[in-house]
Amino acid sequence: MKDWARSIDAGEWESLAREHGTPFYAYDAKVLHDRCNDVSLAFSQAEVRYAMKANACPAVLDAIRAEGFGIDAVSAWEARFALERGFAKDEVLYTGNFPSDDELREVAGMGLIVNLDALSALDRYGAMARGAKVSIRVDLEEGAGHHPHVVTAGDESKFGLTLDVLDEALAIIARRGLRLVGLHQHVGSGLSTDEHREVWLRAATGLFDVALRVERATGPLEFVDVGGGFGVGYREDERTVELASWGSALERARIERWPDPKRRPALWIEPGRYLVAECGVLVTRVSTIKRARDRVWIGTDAGMHSLIRPAMYGSYHPVYAPRPRAGASERCFIVGPICESGDVLAEERTMPVPDEGDVLIIGVAGAYGYAMASTYNLRARPAELFFERDEWKVVRERERYEHVTGNGV
Template sequence: MKQPFEPERLLHVARTFGTPTYVYSEAVVRRQIDRLRTHLAGLPLRLLYAMKANASPALLRLMRDEGLGIDAVSPGELEVALRTGFPPDRILFSANNMTDEEMHLAHGKGVLLNIGELSRLERYGRAYPGAEVCVRLNPQVGAGHHEHVITAGERSKFGIPVARLDEVRAVVARHGLRLVGLHQHIGSGILSAEVLWQAVRVLLDAARSFSGLRFLNFGGGLGIPYRPDEAPLDFDRFQQLIVDPLRAYLAEHPSKGMACWFEPGRFLVAEAGVLLMRVNTLKEANGRWFAGTDSGMSHLVRPAIYGAYHALFNLSNPAGPLRTYDVVGNICESADHFARDREVQEIREGDVLAVLDAGAYGMSMASHYNLRALPAEVFLPAGPEAPPVLLRRRRTPQEVAEAWLAETTAGTAP
């Protein structure tokens, strides 16, 4: 059974701050950054954190202090990145189906735009002739843990098809744009170096005919093993298939000094996050045991929309015998399951469960559905003696109602 990080500290967090609560481990994030840098050693490298995975300011500041940049996909993300101390030259703005207002905002902030539509590239060139730009290509290779997270291929809305590179060149030339980077991103949760290499090879071929490039951005998508039968990404194979050929490619490319950019999100923060929840109801019905909790799909929607697997661990009864449960939430939806037919250490009402690998696309996709409060968020600094830090407190039902009413024009009864 997969073990959580620092289970005693997690129990202490639950006792101190209550549940439901997201907990983020500084030590695990730094470990993942070190792992990635180690296996990309020898490349002229820049890492951009894909902040859509988790935009907690505490994690952003950690990434900033580690020297990472930011992959921002919305004006809100851009503003938060700037306000948490990332300089504009360490931010890439990659909004999808960008509006004119978003384009002008990002350019005015001094960040580099990454554009994946020919019509937007044309509008950018007309508005800012001579400006620097990055272009997102669709390498016609897509992959990911679910069809909803595949971001390239023939049915994808993302990027300019690589077959239309001549049109990219024409727009760039017409407006005197300075094409400084080419970008791709094929999907999320990828555990195969061979799949990644298929897309990398397409981008390398596309870049051969360009000079003056400062970087090639190979996107993110590096996965972590959620299921017990999944193996982690084989970094030895990754180095053999991708890193070593990249070194040789850079040595002979006409754009001297060109760097390699990667945009990890999930890989850096998924294993660093745990959702703590308390079991309040045990119910037997039709031969099934349901363990009902004080959290739900409004806090972690991945199982409902992707069928995603998250390991569960009973922090209150770690040595208990394994029993089979449906672990469910408090939302009025039949999809509100954390797990079905899952073996967990024997659960008792009042036990604290940890949902593992929840640091990516957990809180960032959470909502107030059913007008439930968002979870609290807590940061665990590295070192067992460092006290946990409350990042976000949990609102009371009264505060949720007050905020909801205050934010709507019809909030006050006539």
């Protein structure tokens, strides 16, 4: 059973829910550590830059830092927060996408390596940060993901510099006196099938080839960053990807291209979801049960504002009651309090109907859960609790009226 939360007894969930209110996210440090370990073992040759967009909970960031991983930040404030949590400048890569001048100026002030994917962005950044280290994110036309919205390369994607303008990018970098130290690409998110693995490997080895070409033109690179995207199992019968074969195939390709280890650029990877998805659950209470036509609507105090993945991508998350009610299973739809028909957490689950007031657990919610939560309908984002060394800690309070409305700020 991959969901650690099922091993916590119903009484404990009930008392946490009573003490802290619902909904809240709960994270387990041990599961987070185990997933970090998987990645370290499978990619023993790589440096890990955790994609903090997946989950920027301060306790999660601290645990990631304790693993010796760095950060992939996709906004100036992600980068700033990573530095505040103690990551060193050279452990944080900022990847910009359609960045404004203000954003570029802010990251320029932080002294990070800046990874850009548009000629204009390189030129504007060069004008404000002569001598700074940069990396180029390229689009190798190899995209994949669990949903079209998370495919980040290829025709339909706004990401990456296409290779036809790579020489122009190199010329801008030279003219602006920037230092090109890396190349980067990211295929997409939620890669879980054999086919996805092939796309990922083709893109990664394709990036190696581009790196060789760039090294011939401009000199050695410090790193090649092949992105993240590793999927996890959400459904009860779905497996989380076995990363070992991804890592070994990648390393073979790298050694083939750079037989001399002294000339080999460092390999960076940027997993987000894989590290944090399974360590998190969303804990909610049933507010209202309504029977209509052929279905049972189970209303909870969590909704699309707390976890948007089901509404946005049609994603599946396991849902269960720590203390299931006796009685026949029925056709249930679990929904939130948001004024929108898309406010669904789980569709068509055959389960015993809980009572109003019961606690429900929504599993595998540690990635892109709180991170994508909102205050839609003027509802608060949930609290976040972290379980470490036999102790629960509140690491982020539930938002209050003042935060949500801006009233009095």
